[in-house]
Amino acid sequence: MKIEKTNRFVCTEVSGGAFDAFQARVLVDRKTGVNYLWTTGGYAGGLTVMLDAEGNPIVTAVPKDED
Secondary structure (H helix, E strand, O other), rough: OOOOOOOOOOEEEEOEHHHHHHHEEEEEEEEOOHHHHHHEEOOEEEEEEOOOOOOOOOOOOOOOOOO
């Protein structure tokens, strides 16, 4: 299986620095516009889809010609 490097996700927000105990990033999928929250702390980390007040995924409009 060949792994292809793509630029599918873009980081739109960063909280915490390189040496902070906790870091959070908002990633946006360029194909679907869905927002994800990535967190790290120590040796642990997690990824989850971000939801609005009604429980639907938060979707950001992504220009078609942006790569």
